[in-house]
Each structure stands twice: as C-alpha cells, then as structure tokens.
Amino acid sequence: MKTTDLLIPESVKEVLIKSGIVELYPPQEEAIKAGALDGRNLVLASPTASGKTLIAELCALKHILEKDGKVLYLTPLRALASEKYEEFKKYSAITKSDGKRISVGISTGDYDSSDPWLERYDIIVATNEKVDSLLRHKAKWMDDISLVVADEVHLLNEMERGPTLEVVLARLMQTNPDIQVLALSATINNVEEIASWLKAGFVTTEWRPITLKEGTLLNNEIQFKDGDARKIEREAKNPAINLALNTVKSGGQALIFASTRKNSVTLAKKTAPKIGEVLSKPMKRALEREAERILTTGEKTRISELLAELVKCGVAFHHAGLGGGHRKIIEDAFRGGKIKVLTATPTLAFGVNLPARTVIIHDYRRYEPGYGYYPISVLEYKQMCGRAGRPKYDKIGEAVLVARTADEADYLMESYVLAKPERIWSRLAVERILRSHVLATVAADYAHTEAGIYDFFGRTFYAYQYDVAAIKNMIAKILRFLYEEEMIDVSGANIYATKFGKRVSELYIDPVSAVVIRNALRQKPAHLTDFSLLHMIAHTPDMRPMLRPYSSELDKVAVFMEERIDEFMTPVPSEWEDRIGYEQFLGEVKTAMVLKAWIEETSEDEIIEKFHVQPGDLYRTIENAKWLLYTSHELAVLFGNKEIQPLTLELMERVDKGVKKELLPLVKLEGVGRIRGRILYNAGYTTIDDLKHAQLEDLMKLPLIGPKIAKKIKEQIGGFVKKETWEKIEKEEEWKQKALTEY
Ligand SMILES: Nc1ncnc2c1ncn2[C@@H]1O[C@H](COP(=O)(O)OP(=O)(O)OP(=O)(O)O)[C@@H](O)[C@H]1O
Ligand SMILES: [Mg+2]
Incomplete structure (x- = not known):
C-alpha cells in the first residue's frame, strides 16, 4: 500500500x-x-x-x-x-x-x-x-x-x-x-x-525491515538458527570481542549485553585497545571531541574519566550507574556511528532506540542484588535481538548468544533462539502496589462504595486473567489499613477519603510512606537536624532502591548511627531482637549519609569512593529525596507543623543543588551549580549583591567561570555588559582559541 x-x-x-x-x-x-x-x-x-x-x-x-x-x-x-x-x-x-x-x-x-x-x-x-x-x-x-x-x-x-x-x-x-x-x-x-x-x-507479525539472523557463538564460530555457520578470526581470548572486532572491521557497529555493570565495564576495557587500532585518523579526532564533551559534562569522576578514555578508542559502556548527561552523549555518539562497540546492561534493551549490526549477548544470566543470578526471559532476549540491524545502514542484523560449552550452546539454541516469548502476566496483586491504587480510586472519586471499588478493579487486566475475587481479600485488608490510618472514612455504605487520604493520593506516594512521615512529624527527636529529616524520608518505602551498605561498610554505618542516636524521628530497631529490621535500618542510614554528604558538597568522586555509589544511583536517590521532602513539607502543612515546614523546604533546595545553606542564593543563578557556586563564594562573592558589584573581568578570571558564564551571571542579576567590553573579550578569546589549535 x-x-x-x-x-x-x-x-x-x-x-x-x-x-x-x-x-x-x-x-x-x-x-x-x-x-x-x-x-x-x-x-x-x-x-x-x-x-x-x-x-x-x-x-x-x-x-x-x-x-x-x-x-x-x-x-x-x-x-x-x-x-x-x-x-x-x-x-x-x-x-x-x-x-x-x-x-x-x-x-x-x-x-x-x-x-x-x-x-x-x-x-x-x-x-x-x-x-x-x-x-x-x-x-x-x-x-x-x-x-x-x-x-x-x-x-x-x-x-x-x-x-x-x-x-x-x-x-x-x-x-x-x-x-x-x-x-x-x-x-x-x-x-x-x-x-x-x-x-x-x-x-x-514477525516482519522486520532488516533480516535478522539469530544464533549462538561458541569457540569463535557462530551457529545460526537457519543452519548456517560462520567462523570468526581469533584475535583475543574472548570470542565476543573477536566478533565485535570482526563487525567493526567490516564497517558495522556492535552492541554487547553484559550481565552486570561491572562486567560491562570490564568488557569495554578489554575491547577498547583492539578497536582503537582499526580506527581512521579523522574518526579518532571526532572521538577525541566526544571524550572532551564527557569530561566537561557534569562533575569529573573516576567513572567519567574512564569512559572518556574508552571513547577515544571508539568503545563505551552504558549502564544505570552513569548520569543522564553522559548516557545521552554515549547514545548520540553510538547512533552517529562514532562509537563502534557499546557494552551495556540489559536495561538498555528496553525502550531506547540504539540499533547495531551485531548484537552479542555475552551472558544469558542477569544479576539482581540480594537475589543472585537468574536467566533472562525469552521476551527480554527477543528485545535485545531486536536491536540488531540498523535501517538504511545494514543489510542483515546478527544477534548471537555466547556459549561457554557445546552443551550450553544447545541449551541456548533451544531455550532462547528457538523458543517463544513468555506470556504476559498482570502484576497488580502485590499489596504494596495495590494499596495506592485502592486509595486513589476512593480519593479521586472513582468509586465510593466497596462494590464500586471491586467494580473498578474488575476492569483491570488482573481481573481479566484471574478474576477479581482473587484480590478481594487483599483489597479488603487495604481498606482496613486505610481506615485505621485515617485516610478513608465510612458513613453507611459510603466510603470517602479524608483530607489526609486525598492529599496522600495526590502526592503520589505509597500510603505507608505517608504514615511514616505523619508519625515522624508527631515525634520530635531530642535533637532535630538535617540528618533527622533525611533519615525519615529514607525510612519510607518510596525511597527505592535503597543504597545498601557493603559488608566492609557495616561497621562505619553502625558507628555513625550510634553517634546520631538522638536525631532519629523513627524508632530504632534492636540489633539483637530484630536483625532484619536492623539491617534494613542500616541501609536507610547509609542512604541518609549519602544525601548528607551530597548537601555538604562532597564531590561526586568522593561519594563514589566513600560509599561505592555511582552517579546514576546518586541522581535517582536525589530525585526521590526531593519528592519525599516536598511530600513531607505538604504533610507538615496539612498537620500544621510549623517547625518542620521551613526545614523541609530548605533541605529540598539543598538536595536539589547539592550545596550547603550558604550557597543557596548563588546557585539560583543559571549556569552556576555546586562547583561554580563554591568557587564564587570562596573568592569572596558570597551574595548576589557582591556579584552585582563585581567586575566582569574579575569573574572571568576565576577557574571554570570564563567569559560566557561571567556574562550570563551579570545579565541575570540585572548587570549590564557594555558592548565594547564584550566585543573586546570575544576577540581575545578567539585569538586564544586560534593559538591553541595551531599549536
Ligand atoms: N513505511 C515506512 N517506510 C519507511 N520507513 C518507515 C516506515 N515506517 C516506519 N519507518 C521508520 O522505521 C523506523 C522504526 O519505526 P518505529 O520507531 O515506529 O519502530 P517500532 O515498531 O515502534 O519499534 P520499537 O519496538 O523499537 O519501538 C523509524 O525510523 C521510522 O521512521
Ligand atoms: Mg516503538
């Protein structure tokens, strides 16, 4: 058609x-x-x-x-x-x-x-x-x-x-x-x-714009599902690297899926020297520029430095520990054909559009902390394969699973390549998840009787697959909980949400988190500090995933907790009577410690070293913390808690920017984050007023500020930069740049 x-x-x-x-x-x-x-x-x-x-x-x-x-x-x-x-x-x-x-x-x-x-x-x-x-x-x-x-x-x-x-x-x-x-x-x-x-x-349909050849890779030989086979030249010990190299040499790109973040990094490191050898000079120059962009985006950390080094060789890793800025650079450079080999954790298979001629699944297992290794689903496997073949660039896409033994190769062929994807199941019947939907159904007036609630849940996919009777008990239990915690009330057959319940539903948090915060607000600790509030939010089930302490950190975290024992707003479990609760608590304390380090202006690199927390995890924790602090503020307003309100607001801003209180006025300026803010502050510009009186030339001289940022600062605070001054500065900069490139 x-x-x-x-x-x-x-x-x-x-x-x-x-x-x-x-x-x-x-x-x-x-x-x-x-x-x-x-x-x-x-x-x-x-x-x-x-x-x-x-x-x-x-x-x-x-x-x-x-x-x-x-x-x-x-x-x-x-x-x-x-x-x-x-x-x-x-x-x-x-x-x-x-x-x-x-x-x-x-x-x-x-x-x-x-x-x-x-x-x-x-x-x-x-x-x-x-x-x-x-x-x-x-x-x-x-x-x-x-x-x-x-x-x-x-x-x-x-x-x-x-x-x-x-x-x-x-x-x-x-x-x-x-x-x-x-x-x-x-x-x-x-x-x-x-x-x-x-x-x-x-x-x-099974139709694809580009033919897909699926198979297994064993000892540098691919066995395709259609019976074809292909030998790969052996240059490295790891067959996955040999295949990637083979693809790059023939003008393609490869995507390697690894089971863990660590493996994705190790694989990238091993692949980089080989790929670096076969790149053209202009390509190398283009990659140098990408590496530079990585180093100038966000804070410099050991991770960004390693990434930049690898990118110079046309290789990169991609996992949830990377910050969004870096991920975007990598994705764009891969789509643009500059990065030749990308190693990634399976999360990448989901959603983001990153096709490559060859997809290599290095490990059919996946690692989940606290759960161990488990085999990926066929659906996930198919999603990964789906990345093979770039429209307009490749005639065929290849997707292979790496096998270590002949038996494993047979198993992989049978269980993945020739297998059908699993059925999709509704996951609604989990109390933690269901309770916020039950509250929302009442609070937003979608139902106001028990029958009405069952009617709504009767329309879900869960009810279609299993029948609503299967979750009736769970819903009834949730309604009791919501009633006891005063989020809903009843009058005759009518169920309606209280002010608290309405607000909780709107704030889009787990009702249990709201109960944690409400109870904490009622209970004033002996010593109310930033840490008190940071721990309070870390104690809610909405702070996920928790930053768990490694065994080597346990003592440090436990000592920290002892030192701060009079600051907690929630009961502290006993190490001897409630072991599980205690360990969970240590995780909350660590999460709060990381947030505390962040607002004390600890550098990202130090956070990685001290807490083994990578930027991507840090940013997710920050996002969560901001939302939960906002929620705490809103609940403090609802319950008329005047003392907490300003504290939560200030903390929210500090968590947003990662700064001590004294930097808050400066980091409101566009182009000024925690690093530049600190540089300005330490140079004596501690208020907006100081900046108003500052000379453009003086600001420019500060590290990481430069003419463009200095001008932007001046303009935001109503300062005026004379046209002649600016033209003169621009000329000088141009000369400097020229001198640099010629050199
Ligand atoms: N009829 C067509 N002719 C040419 N190109 C097309 C046509 N239809 C779609 N495309 C192009 O194909 C590419 C992939 O399409 P699209 O993103 O819709 O895939 P999709 O089926 O949603 O895949 P995914 O499962 O990855 O989301 C797009 O770049 C799109 O512009
Ligand atoms: Mg799509």
Missing part, C-alpha cells in the same frame, strides 16, 4: 512523503486493514523497528483532523517520551479545521499537579506514572481524550511499573467509554488475551 492511497488528509501525506515514507510496511498495512483508522481498538504486536509508531501517528492525526479529538500517548520512560514528542512535532505545521495548527505537548515530571495548561494541546505525550498522577488530580481536560496510545504494552508484565499502566488503561476506559485504544507491543505470547481485555482486535 502506497502512502498516497491512504484515506488520510493530503497535508499529512505531504509530511510523510517528505520524511521518506512512501510505502507502508506490511505490519502497518495489516493494522490499517484491522480498522486502526476506523476507530477500532487494536493491539499491534510486531518486532522492533517494524514501524508501529507510524500507525499511532496516523490514528492520532485522524482523530485531530477529522473528529476534533484529543490524543494521549503513553510511554514507559521519560527518554522515550521526549523521543516521541520530537517525532510528533513534524506534524505541527498542519492546520486543523478551526484554523489553528496541530499542537504537541509533553508532560513527565511533577506528580502533584493537574497541569491545566495541557488542555490546549492536541497530542499529549506522557509517562504512565504521570498520567496516573493526572488521573488522581482529576485533570479536567482528560475527559476530552478520544484516543489513547499505549506504547510498549508488554510492560504490563513488569513488577513495579506494569500495574500503573494497567490501572491507567482501565481508568481511562471507565471514564471515557468511547475512547479508542491503540496498544503497541513487542511480539508476545498472549496478544489475544491483552486484546480481549482491551476489547480490541489484534495484529501480530
């Missing part, structure tokens, strides 16, 4: 053809035949890069241009939301029947708002969590949504985030009964079941 034959407005066809889409891919054609553009609910399950997004786009445009509709696009990750937002923006020049242009909005942060400004957009891209929180705030504009797209719907199977998606879809289908649902998924085993839950038709 040609783009020109589609029953869609001409303006849309123009945009498509301009972006190179002249003929539909087979799965797209099938989706259209299945009624996607006629308003029918549909689950489209098809491999990576088979063009599922386009169907969502066409559907969306149909709704906006022909039905005066509004579209909500759900994604599981923030990074994916921005990717989709950018993709939808190509339609923003199209005019609607009311004469206005199509508008696209994105919303991923701040869970305590109904974002009324989203009303003006035709397409809203958001994460599942954000939409869940919007539903709790009863955002008015959501009534107007006529199409919801659920991307990566196989996420339903995920422990933490699957239930959110399930509840969001069930809720939207309840509140907007005429809504069209379009669910996009990887190939899974029970598409029919999901489709039937969503009252949808379904399309499943």
Whole structure:
C-alpha cells in the first residue's frame, strides 16, 4: 500500500512523503486493514523497528483532523517520551479545521499537579506514572481524550511499573467509554488475551525491515538458527570481542549485553585497545571531541574519566550507574556511528532506540542484588535481538548468544533462539502496589462504595486473567489499613477519603510512606537536624532502591548511627531482637549519609569512593529525596507543623543543588551549580549583591567561570555588559582559541 492511497488528509501525506515514507510496511498495512483508522481498538504486536509508531501517528492525526479529538500517548520512560514528542512535532505545521495548527505537548515530571495548561494541546505525550498522577488530580481536560496510545504494552508484565499502566488503561476506559485504544507491543505470547481485555482486535507479525539472523557463538564460530555457520578470526581470548572486532572491521557497529555493570565495564576495557587500532585518523579526532564533551559534562569522576578514555578508542559502556548527561552523549555518539562497540546492561534493551549490526549477548544470566543470578526471559532476549540491524545502514542484523560449552550452546539454541516469548502476566496483586491504587480510586472519586471499588478493579487486566475475587481479600485488608490510618472514612455504605487520604493520593506516594512521615512529624527527636529529616524520608518505602551498605561498610554505618542516636524521628530497631529490621535500618542510614554528604558538597568522586555509589544511583536517590521532602513539607502543612515546614523546604533546595545553606542564593543563578557556586563564594562573592558589584573581568578570571558564564551571571542579576567590553573579550578569546589549535 502506497502512502498516497491512504484515506488520510493530503497535508499529512505531504509530511510523510517528505520524511521518506512512501510505502507502508506490511505490519502497518495489516493494522490499517484491522480498522486502526476506523476507530477500532487494536493491539499491534510486531518486532522492533517494524514501524508501529507510524500507525499511532496516523490514528492520532485522524482523530485531530477529522473528529476534533484529543490524543494521549503513553510511554514507559521519560527518554522515550521526549523521543516521541520530537517525532510528533513534524506534524505541527498542519492546520486543523478551526484554523489553528496541530499542537504537541509533553508532560513527565511533577506528580502533584493537574497541569491545566495541557488542555490546549492536541497530542499529549506522557509517562504512565504521570498520567496516573493526572488521573488522581482529576485533570479536567482528560475527559476530552478520544484516543489513547499505549506504547510498549508488554510492560504490563513488569513488577513495579506494569500495574500503573494497567490501572491507567482501565481508568481511562471507565471514564471515557468511547475512547479508542491503540496498544503497541513487542511480539508476545498472549496478544489475544491483552486484546480481549482491551476489547480490541489484534495484529501480530514477525516482519522486520532488516533480516535478522539469530544464533549462538561458541569457540569463535557462530551457529545460526537457519543452519548456517560462520567462523570468526581469533584475535583475543574472548570470542565476543573477536566478533565485535570482526563487525567493526567490516564497517558495522556492535552492541554487547553484559550481565552486570561491572562486567560491562570490564568488557569495554578489554575491547577498547583492539578497536582503537582499526580506527581512521579523522574518526579518532571526532572521538577525541566526544571524550572532551564527557569530561566537561557534569562533575569529573573516576567513572567519567574512564569512559572518556574508552571513547577515544571508539568503545563505551552504558549502564544505570552513569548520569543522564553522559548516557545521552554515549547514545548520540553510538547512533552517529562514532562509537563502534557499546557494552551495556540489559536495561538498555528496553525502550531506547540504539540499533547495531551485531548484537552479542555475552551472558544469558542477569544479576539482581540480594537475589543472585537468574536467566533472562525469552521476551527480554527477543528485545535485545531486536536491536540488531540498523535501517538504511545494514543489510542483515546478527544477534548471537555466547556459549561457554557445546552443551550450553544447545541449551541456548533451544531455550532462547528457538523458543517463544513468555506470556504476559498482570502484576497488580502485590499489596504494596495495590494499596495506592485502592486509595486513589476512593480519593479521586472513582468509586465510593466497596462494590464500586471491586467494580473498578474488575476492569483491570488482573481481573481479566484471574478474576477479581482473587484480590478481594487483599483489597479488603487495604481498606482496613486505610481506615485505621485515617485516610478513608465510612458513613453507611459510603466510603470517602479524608483530607489526609486525598492529599496522600495526590502526592503520589505509597500510603505507608505517608504514615511514616505523619508519625515522624508527631515525634520530635531530642535533637532535630538535617540528618533527622533525611533519615525519615529514607525510612519510607518510596525511597527505592535503597543504597545498601557493603559488608566492609557495616561497621562505619553502625558507628555513625550510634553517634546520631538522638536525631532519629523513627524508632530504632534492636540489633539483637530484630536483625532484619536492623539491617534494613542500616541501609536507610547509609542512604541518609549519602544525601548528607551530597548537601555538604562532597564531590561526586568522593561519594563514589566513600560509599561505592555511582552517579546514576546518586541522581535517582536525589530525585526521590526531593519528592519525599516536598511530600513531607505538604504533610507538615496539612498537620500544621510549623517547625518542620521551613526545614523541609530548605533541605529540598539543598538536595536539589547539592550545596550547603550558604550557597543557596548563588546557585539560583543559571549556569552556576555546586562547583561554580563554591568557587564564587570562596573568592569572596558570597551574595548576589557582591556579584552585582563585581567586575566582569574579575569573574572571568576565576577557574571554570570564563567569559560566557561571567556574562550570563551579570545579565541575570540585572548587570549590564557594555558592548565594547564584550566585543573586546570575544576577540581575545578567539585569538586564544586560534593559538591553541595551531599549536
Ligand atoms: N513505511 C515506512 N517506510 C519507511 N520507513 C518507515 C516506515 N515506517 C516506519 N519507518 C521508520 O522505521 C523506523 C522504526 O519505526 P518505529 O520507531 O515506529 O519502530 P517500532 O515498531 O515502534 O519499534 P520499537 O519496538 O523499537 O519501538 C523509524 O525510523 C521510522 O521512521
Ligand atoms: Mg516503538
């Protein structure tokens, strides 16, 4: 089917053809035949890069241009939301029947708002969590949504985030009964079941734009599933490295999946010297620049330095311990063909679009702290394979599993390459997860009787798979808990949320976290400090994942805890009577210690060394801490606790910026973070007023400030930089740069 034959407005066809889409891919054609553009609910399950997004786009445009509709696009990750937002923006020049242009909005942060400004957009891209929180705030504009797209719907199977998606879809289908649902998924085993839950038709395909060859790699020989075999030249001991090298030599890129962060780093280190040898001079220069960008983004740490060294050889590692800035540089450089070999933990397989000619699964096992090694699922394996083959660059994509023995090779062929992906199961029936959804159902008025609550949960995927009776007991138990903790109240058959319950639901936290905070606020410790509050939030179940102490750290953490024993706002478990509680508590103390070090301006590198906490983990902990401090502030307001309110606000700002109190005024300036703030402060510029009186030339001389930042600072505080002064400075800089490059 040609783009020109589609029953869609001409303006849309123009945009498509301009972006190179002249003929539909087979799965797209099938989706259209299945009624996607006629308003029918549909689950489209098809491999990576088979063009599922386009169907969502066409559907969306149909709704906006022909039905005066509004579209909500759900994604599981923030990074994916921005990717989709950018993709939808190509339609923003199209005019609607009311004469206005199509508008696209994105919303991923701040869970305590109904974002009324989203009303003006035709397409809203958001994460599942954000939409869940919007539903709790009863955002008015959501009534107007006529199409919801659920991307990566196989996420339903995920422990933490699957239930959110399930509840969001069930809720939207309840509140907007005429809504069209379009669910996009990887190939899974029970598409029919999901489709039937969503009252949808379904399309499943195995079609891929690039042929995929799957196989196993044993002793430098690949055995493909179709019977073909291929020998790889042996240059290193590790066959995975030999294969990667072979790919790079023939002009491709390789993606190696490792089981742990540590392994991904080790593999990258071993691969780098080999790849470095085969790079061209211009490529090496381009990589030098990427390395420089890594070093100038965020704080310099041993991790960023190592990463930069590897990147110079065209190799990088990618895992959750890296900060977002560095991850983005790596992803872009890989997509741009500069990084030739990327080693990654399996999380990468999920969502982010990073194709490579060769995908090497170095270990079919995965490591989970506290759980040990376990084999990955077939679904995960398929997601990894799906990364093989770059459209437009590669004719074939290859995906191999590395085997250590012939027996293992047989096992891998049988259990992964030739296996079918597992069924997707609802993960809703976990008390910790279910309780916030039960509270939300009452608090946002989606139900006000026990029967109403069961009616709602009867619409979930869980109820479809198992029957709602299976979670009735759990719901009843949760209702009792919420009642005892005064989040809900009853009058006759009616159940309604108290002010506390409403606020907790809006704040988007686990009700148990709210109870922890409420009880702590009531209990004034002998000595109230920053640490008291940091520990209080670390004590909530929403502080996840916990930064557990390594055995070598246990003594240090225990001593620290003893020293601060009069600062805790929650009961301290006994080491002898409650061993598990005690160990958990040490984890909370460590988490609070890390946050404390952060706001005392300890450098990221020192935090890595002292606590074995990598930047990525640190940033996640910071994000969580900010939200929980905000929550604590809001609950302190609700309970009229005047003493805590200003403390939580100040701490929230300090955690946000990672600074001592005295730097707070300075770091409010754009371009000034904890490092530059400290430099300014130590140079005697301790207030905004000091900066107002400072000379531009003096600021420029400070380390890490330079002319651009100095000018930006001056301009933000109402200072004025004379045109002549600035031109003179720019000239001088230009000369300096020239002198440097010529040298
Ligand atoms: N009909 C087409 N002709 C040419 N290119 C297309 C066509 N349809 C989609 N594409 C391109 O294919 C690429 C992959 O499409 P898309 O991102 O929709 O994949 P997907 O099926 O959502 O995969 P994933 O499972 O990775 O999310 C995009 O760059 C898109 O522009
Ligand atoms: Mg997609």
